[in-house]
Amino acid sequence: MFATIPDVDFLPAAKQQRIESFYLIFLMHVFLILVAVFIYRNVRKNYRLTQNLQENQMQLIKNERMITIGKIGANFAHDLKNPLTVIKGSFDILKMKQSQLTEFEEKQCNKIRDAITQIDYLTRDVLEFSQFKEPKKEEISLLDSIRNAIDMIEISDNIKIELPKLYVKIKADKIKLQMLFANMIKNSVESIGEKGHIDFQIDEDSKKARIIIQDSGDGIPLEHTDKIFEPLFTTKQKGTGLGLASCKHIVEQHKGTIQVKTNPTRFIITLPKQ
Ligand SMILES: Nc1ncnc2c1ncn2[C@@H]1O[C@H](COP(=O)(O)OP(=O)(O)O)[C@@H](O)[C@H]1O
Ligand SMILES: [Mg+2]
Numbered sequence: 001m002f003a004t005i006p007d008v009d010f011l012p013a014a015k016q017q018r019i020e021s022f023y024l025i026f027l028m029h030v031f032l033i034l035v036a037v038f039i040y041r042n043v044r045k046n047y048r049l050t051q052n053l054q055e056n057q058m059q060l061i062k063n064e065r066m067i068t069i070g071k072i073g074a075n076f077a078h079d080l081k082n083p084l085t086v087i088k089g090s091f092d093i094l095k096m097k098q099s100q101l102t103e104f105e106e107k108q109c110n111k112i113r114d115a116i117t118q119i120d121y122l123t124r125d126v127l128e129f130s131q132f133k134e135p136k137k138e139e140i141s142l143l144d145s146i147r148n149a150i151d152m153i154e155i156s157d158n159i160k161i162e163l164p165k166l167y168v169k170i171k172a173d174k175i176k177l178q179m180l181f182a183n184m185i186k187n188s189v190e191s192i193g194e195k196g197h198i199d200f201q202i203d204e205d206s207k208k209a210r211i212i213i214q215d216s217g218d219g220i221p222l223e224h225t226d227k228i229f230e231p232l233f234t235t236k237q238k239g240t241g242l243g244l245a246s247c248k249h250i251v252e253q254h255k256g257t258i259q260v261k262t263n264p265t266r267f268i269i270t271l272p273k274q
Contacts, residue, residue: 066231074130077123084123088116117154121186122240128179128250129231129242135173135253142168142177142202142209149181158195161185164202168209170273172254180250183243184213184267190236191217191265208256208273214266225260 095109143164150161188198196216203210220228227233229248234241251258256271 069231070130073126077126077130080119080123081127084116084119088120091116118238124179125183125240125242125246128183128246129240135176135250137171137173139169140172140174140177142170142211145172145174145177146181146200148178149185152178152182153186153189155185155189156194159189159192160197162197162199164200164211166202166204168202168204170209170271172271173250176250176253180247180269183247187243188213188215188217188265191215191219193217204273206273208270211269211271212266213269214264217265219265220260220262222262225262228260229258 091109091112095113098105101109143166146163155161185198192198192215198213198215201212201214224233224235229244230241231245232241233245248258251269251271254271256269258270259268260266261268
C-alpha cells in the first residue's frame with residue numbers, strides 16, 4: 001500500500017558520515033593531546049633548565065662566599081693562634097705555681113681554661129676549613145691517628161672510648177686525618193654531654209679501609225642528615241658549623257666517602273688504602 005522508503009543508499013551514507021566525523025573528532029582529540037603533551041614537555045624541560053641554571057648560579061655564589069669567608073677566617077685564625085698559645089702556656093704556668101687556690105679562684109681558673117679551649121677549637125675549625133692544600137700522603141696507622149686525635153680533645157673520664165681491634169695502615173695525610181678524627185670525636189663528645197661512649201670500628205678489604213664511629217649521644221634528627229656536612233650548618237650555640245664540612249673535604253681530598261646514619265649516630269668513612 002505504502003511506498004517503501006528508498007533507504008538503501010541514504011542510511012549507509014549517513015552512517016559513513018557519522019563514522020567519518022567520529023574519526024575526525026577522535027583524530028582532533030589525539031592531535032590536541034599530542035600538542036598538549038608536547039607543550040607540557042617543553043615547558044617542563046625549560047622549567048628544569050631554568051631551575052638547574054638558578055641552582056648552579058646559587059652554588060657559584062655560595063662557593064665564592066665560602067672562599068671569601070675561608071680567606072678572611074684563615075688570616076684571622078692564623079693571627080689569633082700565636083697569642084692564644086702564649087695565653088694558654090702562661091696560664092698553665094701560673095696555675096701550676098699557685099697551688100693554694102680558694103674554691104672561687106679554682107672555679108674562675110676553670111672558666112678561663114674552658115674559654116681558652118673554646119677559642120682554640122674555633123681557630124682550629126676555621127683554619128682547617130680554609131686549608132685547600134692538597135694532602136701530603138704517607139703511610140700511617142689509622143689506630144695511631146685516632147689515638148693522636150683523642151689527645152687533642154678534652155674528654156671527661158665518664159666518656160669511654162672503644163678503640164678498634166684491627167691495625168690497618170693506609171696512605172694519607174697524617175695531619176689532615178688527625179683533624180678529621182678530632183672533629184668527629186669532638187662532635188661525639190659534645191653530643192654525649194656528661195656520660196656515654198664512643199666506639200670505633202675498622203675493617204678493610206684489599207683496596208680500602210672503613211672506619212665506623214658510633215656514639216651514645218643525643219642523635220641527629222633525620223631532617224638534619226642532609227645538611228650537617230654543609231658549611232656553617234650548626235645546631236649549637238657556640239658552634240661554627242665548619243667541622244663536618246672540613247671532614248667531608250678531607251675525606252674527598254683522599255677520594256673517600258663519608259656517610260651518616262641515625263639512631264644511634266654512626267659515621268661511616270671509607271678511605272682508599274693508596
Ligand atoms: N656525633 C654527633 N651527634 C649528634 N649531632 C651531630 C654529631 N656530629 C655532628 N652533629 C650535628 O651536625 C652539626 C654540624 O657539625 P659541625 O660541622 O661539626 O659543626 P659544629 O660542631 O660547630 O656545630 C652539629 O651542630 C650537630 O647538629
Ligand atoms: Mg663540630
